[in-house]
Structure formats: structure tokens, C-alpha cells
Amino acid sequence: MTNPILETRNLTKVYGQNTIFKNIDLKVNEGETIVIIGPSGTGKSTLLRCINLLTSHDGGQVFLDGNEITAKGYNEDEVRQQIGMVFQNFLLFNHLTAFDNVMIGLTRVKKMPKEQAKAKAMEELNRVGLADRADHYPGQLSGGQQQRVAIARALAMDPRVMLFDEPTSALDPELIGEVLGVMAKLARDRMTMIVVTHEMGFAREVADRIVFMEKGNIVEEGTPDDLFYHPKHDRTREFLWKITELYGKKEKEKGDKA
Amino acid sequence: MSSFFTYIVQGTAITIAVTLVALPFGLIWGLLMALVHTYGGKLLNRVAAAYSLLLRGVPPIVLLFILYFILSGSINLSPFWAGSLSLGIVSSAYQMEILRGALLAVGGGQMTAARALGMSRLQSIQYIILPQALRLAIPPWSNEASIVLKDSSLVYALGVPEVLRRAQQLSATTQQPFLAYGAAALIYFVLVFAVNRGLDYVSERTKLPTHP
DSSP: OOOOSEEEEEEEEEETTEEEEEEEEEEEOTTOEEEEEOOTTSSHHHHHHHHTTSSOOSEEEEEETTEETTSTTOOHHHHHHHEEEEOTTOOOOTTSOHHHHHHHIIIIISOOOHHHHHHHHHHHHHHTTOGGGTTOOGGGSOHHHHHHHHHHHHHTTOOSEEEEESTTTTSOHHHHHHHHHHHHHHHHTTOOEEEEOOOHHHHHHHOSEEEEEETTEEEEEEOHHHHHHSOSSHHHHHHHHHHHHHHHHHHHHHHHHO | OHHHHHHHHHHHHHHHHHHHHHHHHHHHHHHHHHHHHHHSOHHHHHHHHHHHHHHHTSOHHHHHHHHHHHHHHHHOOOHHHHHHHHHHHHHHHHHHHHHHHHHHHHOHHHHHHHHHTTOOHHHIIIIIIHHHHHHHHHHHHHHHHHHHHHHGGGGGGGTOOSHHHHHHHHHHHHSOHHHHHHHHHHHHHHHHHHHHHHHHHHHHHTOOOOOO
């Protein structure tokens, strides 16, 4: 068995009296796509933020390539270069063009020579299909395009792992597809990804493993087939049934309109 | 008659000079305080808040006298420099609040995104937060610039021969108060008008494009 690229051991986060999540053990192997699902407020997003140290944790450890990144004195900025993150609300740098959004990490953080950074930035924009929007500012791009630029921005750093925090939740329905398409392509290219999403279609087709979280615990994890067709826990079955029904309804409404 | 106007126009140069010292000094100091207030720890945050509260709670002319006597007494500055720097210190508190508002308006998300990319706090502020905050600050800063320009008239009380001081002297010697003060008013108005128009232009030029 190969060593996991990313691992959390007993990871715990507490806000005051509230336990956000407790003793989370998660192993992610290289090239794997993990989809985390679960009801709102179960700590999925906070878990991602603890993994790349944007939020402090209250117990447990996180390992990247076998190194404990939660160890005292570990260089956080260095860690975050290796863990890309895509946010629900895109968070592109508003004063920079799409091209400069992708390039700024290369020149300012990686200190890459300008010419090399330019080529790399263009390559990444190409990868998400937005080379023709390079000189557009975020305010001139659709939500879907902004999110694809945000993915390119994170990819440009050549991260070991990519974290996606509900990347399509803020998008109009007709724009979700283009973002999921880019993510599916990444998964096929064997990028290691942890995705928090409510897109069950994506989870079923793209995930190597689905993790169902509720109330700060991992209730169940397994392959999409395991979870969708043979869930071990009633709660998993209930959640998946509900969300699939909702998704189906939306699909049906769309069909009726068309 | 022509010497009348020459005399007061020469004062204009000093008025402009006072403003050109006070405004940038207040900007740099105010920016520093705004950054400390927004991103500094608990203690620094309180110090900055108290600084702002104190300076904005006292009339500028009163502060000007206090600071003038401190500055000219301790390091033997000329009235021009002591007056200009005092004016700058007073303005720094107002500029600090303008910039603080702008920093907050940029929002925490931009900082999060920058940190997630591997930037340090300082890099995030320098490359991501400030370029956006300064753009947002231009319109309110334009207002503060015209206030400092007009408040530069306060240094007349310290004997600096700027526009108002000279208008007062002319009023006394020529017995033409309306003409003297009217000329001063016109000069201030033209200067403020030019500054506001200039900054409107800068604001327009640095505006970020939205929909195509």
C-alpha cells in the first residue's frame, strides 16, 4: 500500500462551545478524487480550511507527503503553495486581469522569471479554456468564467493537492457545467483533489471515493457505487435519497421549461 | 494695485507648499495607522483607535497650537515646518479613517485568497489589498485633500505668511477688506476646484472595468 499524499489524524476543530468536527481521519492517495458530501453546517468547509492551515485546528495532525504540516514552526506559506484552493465565491483578485490573477502567484510567491511565468499563466488559462479572456477583469467575466480562472490560478502553482470548497454553489445553473467539466478533466489527469460539493452527478461519476460527513463526523466513506447503492448507514441513505430527489426535481423542471 | 495682487499670489505658493507637506505626511502616517488598526494585534489596534479618537475629537486649530509649541519647542522647527507637520498630524487621523474604511471594504475574502496562494500577510497587503483599497479611497480622500488645503489657512495664526495672513495684512493697510478677503476666497476656491477635478480624473482612470 502506498503512502497517502495527504492525511489527517484525529483532526478536531472547536469554536467556543461548538465542536465543528472531531477526530477526523482522512487519507488521500496520489491522483485520487475525494468528494465530501453532507448537510450544511457539518464542518466540511472548515475541514478544508484546516487542511491548508487557513483556519487553526484544535487537535490532531495533518500530514502532507508524510511531513506533519501542523507541527509548530512549520512554514505555513510554503504549505499553501502546495495545496491549491478554490472557493465558493471565486475570490479572484478584482484589480487584476484574468492573466495577472494566474501570474501573480508565480512571480510574487514562486519568484519565477517573468517570461517563464507568462508562458505558464497562458498555459493554465488554456487548460481551463479561457485563453481568449486573458485580458478581462473579473468584473467582465461570468461567474463560471471567474471560477475557471480561479482554478487556473491555483493550478499554476503546481500544487500537490487541490481543495474545492463548494465551487459551483454560487453559480447560475447553466454555468455549473463548464466548471464541473474542468474539474472532471483534472480528475482524469490524475490531479489529487478533495471536493466539497452538493453536485451528486459529479460525485457519482468523478469521485474515486465519497465521504459522507454529518455533525462533525465521518459517517461513512466508500466508492460511489457503495454509497449510492449499498449504503451501510440509514443516515447516508436518507441524505442521498433526499438530495438526489431534489436534484432530479430540478432536472425535471429544467426539462419542462425547455 | 498690481503689487496688491502680487503680494497675495505669492502667499498662494506658501499655501500650496503647506498643503504639499501636510497632505502626504498625513497620508503616509495615516496609512500606517490604518494598517496597524486593521491588521495589527489587539494592543496596536487599541493604540491606533485611541490616536484617531483623540485627534478627531479636538478642533484642528487647538491641536495646531499644541503641536506647534511641542514641535517648535523641542526641535526648534520654523513656523512653516512646525505648522505644516502639525496640520499633517491632524489630517493623519482623518486619512486613517478613510483608508481603514477602504481596507475593510476590500473584504477579508481577498486576503484569504492571497494567503491560500502562499503569500505572506505582508505580500497580501502589498499586492492584493492595497491596490484595491487605494482605488476605493480616492473619492473620500479627495474630500480630505480639499479640507487640508482649506485648513492650511489655520497656520496663519502661527505667523506663516500664506494667503489668509497676507489678505489680513492687505485688509489692514489698504482699508479694502472685501477686496482682500475676496481675493483670498477666490484663490482657495480655484485651488480646491483644481484638486477635486484632478482627483476625479485619477479616480476615473484607475476605475476597474466591469461588464464589457
